[in-house]
Amino acid sequence: MKIEGIKNLVMIFLVAIGFVSCDDFLDRPTEDTYTIDSFYQNDEQLFQSVNPIYNSPWYDFQRGFMRIGEVMAGNLVFDGADGYTNFTLNSSDEQIANVSASLWAVNAYCNGVIQNVDLKSGASVTRKAKNTVKGEAMVWKAMSYFFLVRCFGAVPIIHDNATTIANNNSATVKRNNIEDVYKYITLILKDAIELLPEDNMTGRIDKYSAYGLLAKVYLTKSGYGMSGTRNESDLSEAAKYAKIVIEKSGRNLHPVYEEIFQLKGNFLDESLLAWHWTVGEQWTSQNSLQSDLSLSNFSDAVGSWGNYVYPTIDLQAAFGESADKLSRNYYDVRRKATMMMVGDTYDYFWTDKGGFIYNWDNSSDGIYGGSLSFVSGTGSNCAKHIVGRLADAKAQGYETLDGMHTPLSTHLLRLSDVYLIYAEAVLGNGTSTNDASALSAFNAVRARALKGNHEDVSSITFEDIYKERRLEFAFEGDRWYDLVRLHYYKPEVAKSIIVAQERGTWLGLDNFYLHNDNSGLEIQSHKVTGLTDEDFSIPFPEVDLSLNPGLMDDPISFDFGSIGYN
Template sequence: GTDDVYQAFILTSSNSQLADASNSLWLVNGHCNAVIENIASKAGPAVSQTTKNTVTGEAMVWKAMSYFYLVRCWGAVPIIHSNSDIIGEGTANTLRRNRVEDVYEYIIRTLDKAVTLLPTQNQPGRIDKYSAYALMAKVYLTRSGWGENMTRNQEDLDKAKEYSEKVINESGATLEPVYANLFRISTGNRNPENLLSWHWVASSQWCSQNTFQSDLSLNNFTGLADSWGTWMGPTIDLQRAFGDTANSKTRTNTDVRRKATMMMYSDYYPYFWRDMGGFTATWDDENNIAGSTFGVGTGANCVKHIVGNTEDHKAEYGSASLRMATSLSTHLIRLADIYLIYAEAVLGNQASTNDPEALRLFNLVRKRAIQNAPDETSLTFEKIFKERRLELALEGDNWYDFVRLHYYNPTLAKQWLNRQERGSFNNLKAFYRDEVPQSQVTLNTFKVNLTDDSKFQMPFPDVDISMNKHLLEDPVEFDFNTI
C-alpha cells in the first residue's frame, strides 16, 4: 500500500523493524567472531583440523554475508574483527564507522581466508568452497560500481567473472529443471542449484524455524490461525513485468516464474492443501478450500516462502508444521543468480554484448522460465537487470540491485524506481465475483518521486545511536595491519 514506509521510501530511524534488522546482523557478526575465536583457542585434541577448518570457514562466510548486508543497507559501518578485543578495550560505545571501500575489502579478505579453509564438497546444504566463491562473485560485482561515475571498475568486473566462472565450471551445481521445485521443502531445501541458504527446522525452539509463511500467506491459509498476509502482496509493476495483470480474469502464464512467485485469481496449486485436492485462488472468502480471506489491492499474494497446511508440511518433510514454524529453506544465492552475474560481468561497461558464453547462460535461465522463448542474441544491462528481477523475485535481491546501480548511475536507479506502479486496484473482489464489469476495476496509481540520494541508504536506528553517538560522525580508514 502507499502508506507503507518501504513502498513510499519514508523509513525513519525510530522504526522498530529497522532496529531489529540492525540488531540481527550485528548478532550474526558477533556470533561468528565467537565461533572463530573459540575454535582457535578452545577446541580440544579430539577435534580434527579438518573439522576446525570447515566450521571456521563456514563462520567466515556468514560473517562476510552479514557485512555484505550491512554495507548495502547502511554504507559505512564499524568493522568489528574480534569480540574479545572490543570487550577488553571497552570500546563498544566509541567505535567509529569505517569507509565503505574498507568494508568491502574486509568482506573480500574474509572470504579469501574462508576459501583456504573450506572443503571442496561439504555435507548437503552446508557451506563449501564454492559457496564462498559465489558470494565473492556477487560482492565483486557490487563493489565494481562503488565510487565510480557512469562506469564500473574493470578489475572488479573481471573478478566477478572469474569467480562466477569457477562456480559454474567446478562446483557441480546444476539448474533445477522445474523452477517451482526450488521453493518446496522436498525438492528445494537441498537442491543442487542452491549455493547458500538459510536452513530451518520447525520446532518449539524459537529462531530454529522459518516464520515467513505467517507474514506472507493469506489469512487462515495454514489451518493453524497463524497467517496474516491477505493484505500484502507483489506490486502491479511486478505483475506487468511478468506479462500479467490482476484487472483481468485470464492468466497468461507465459513465464512459469510468475505463478511460482505470486498467486493471482484462478491460479491452482496442487501442492497447497493437497489432502483436500489442492488450492485454487477463487477470491471468494466463502468458497475456497482453506477458508482463506482475499483482499490485497494489487490482486496478487505471495507463493514463494509458503508451504501450505500441516499436511503439506508432513508430505514434504515427514512431520507437520507448527504455529509460525516451517522447515522451508530460504535461498540466498542460487546458480541462476551466478549465471546472470557472469553475463553482467562480461557485459561490464559495454552497451551490449554477444559473448557466446554470456548468451548461453542467460538463455538457460530464461528458457527454463519461458519454454519456447527465442534465444537472445545480444544482451544489454537492462535485459539482464530485468531478468534478475523476474528470476529472483521475492528472494530479497532486487533492492540491492538498485543499491549497486545507484553506486555509479544514481540517475538511472531513481528513474527506474520512479516509473514503477506501486498502487492498487478498486473493485477487484467484486469483479472476480461477477458483481461489477471489468470497466469498473480502476487503478489507484501510486508512484514515488525519488530525488534524494540518501534514500538508498538506511538511517541508523535510534537505539544504535543512543549507544554510540559516533555512528553519526564521518567514517575513518580501517587499519588492516591490526588484524
C-alpha cells in the same frame, strides 16, 4: 549497532541459542549440558557449534529482509510498511532496529566460533573439521557485512568482539569507509575459500558457496565510487569467480523452478547459501515468513495474516500480467511460483483437499478459523515462502508445522544468480555482448523459466540482465540491493526506475472477479516522489545511536594491518 547485545553474545554466544533439533544437519548443543570449555571435543561438536548460524541469529532480520529487499524495491506492498514504500523511514522504525541487531548478532556469533575453534578444540578434533567450521563462519560473517554495507552504508568493522570489549571500545567504535568494508568482505571470503572443502555435507557452505558470494561482492563493489561506468578490475574478478562456480562446482540449475521454493527444495544442489530453518522448541530457529505473507486462514497449522501483503502492479507488469484480465499468461513459470493470481491452480498446496485454486471466492473453505478472504489490492498474493497446510508439509517429508513455524529454507544465493552475475560481469561497461559464455549462462536461466516458449538470444544488454534478475529473484529479498549497486555508479538511472513504478492498487476488483462487472475497475495510482540519493541507505536505528553517538561521525579508514591483512 546494539553494543550491549553484541557484548552479551560474545560471552554466551552458544548457550543463548542452544537446543537439539530434529534434523542432524541442524543439531546443536543442549543448554543444560553445554559449556564452552567442555564442548569442541570432537568433530561432531565442532560442527554443532556453527549450525545455529544457519538460522537463529538471522531470525529478527526476516521481516526487514522482505521490507527492504522487496517493498523498497517496488515488488511488494506490505501493510504497515508505508515508510518502506514511500521512502519516509526514520531511526525509530522497529524493523530497522531488528535488522541491525540481527546482523550484528550474526557477526558476533561468527567471531566467537572463529576464535573458539582454535582456542577450545580438543586433541581429537581434526584439522579438516576446524578449517571447515571456520570457513563456514567466515562466509556467514561476510554475508552479514554484505547486508550491512548495502543497507546502512558505512559501518564499523568489528573483527574481534572480545578484543573490542576488552579494550572498552564498545561505545566509541567508529564507522569505516564503504570501500574498506567491501575490501574486508573480500579478504574474509578469500580466507574462507582457502579453508573450505569443495564438497561439504548436504546443505552446508562449501568452497563454491564462498566463490559465488565473492563474485557477487565484486560485481557490487565494481560500481562504488564510480560515475557512469564500473571498475574493470572488479568486473573481471566477478567474472573469474563466477566462472569457477559454473565450470568446476558440478552444480546444475534445478529443472523445476517452483520446486526450489517448496520443502522438497530445502537442500537442492542449486542453493549455494541458505538459511535452513527448523520447527522446534527454540523460537528463533523457524521460518516465520508464511505467517506474514500468506492469505489468512490458508493453513490449518500455521497462523497467517498476510491478506494485506501482495505483489505490486509494477511487478505483475514485469511478468506481462495484469489484474484486470482473467486470462493468464503462463509462458514464464516463475510468475505462478512467485505470486498467485485469479485462475491459478496449485497441486502442492491443499494436497488433502485436491489442490488449491486462487479464485477470489470469499466463501471458499479456509479450514483454519474461517473462510479465506481475498482482499489484495492488486488481485494477487505471495506464493514464494509459503508451505501451506500440514498435509502439504507431510507430502514432502516434513511432519511438523506450528504457530509461526515452518522449516522452509530461505535461499540467499542460487546458481542462477551466479549465472547472471557472470553474464553481467562479462558485459561490463559495454552496451551489449554476444560473448558465447555469457549468452550460455543467460540463456540457461531463461530456458528453465520459459520452457517451450524459449528461444536463445544472440545478444544481451544490461537491461535484459536486469529484468531477468527481477523476475528470477522476485520475493527473494534481493531486488533492492540490485538497485543499490546500480545507484553506486548510475544514481539517476536507479532513481528513475523507482519513480516510474506503479505502487498503487486497483479499485473495483470484487465486482470484476465476482460479478464480471468492470465498470468501476481502475488503478488508484501511487508513485514515489521526492526520492533522493540519501534514500538508498537505511538510517541507523535510534537505539544504536543512543548507545554510540559516534556512529553519526564521518567514517574513517580501517587499519587492515591491525588484523594481519597487509
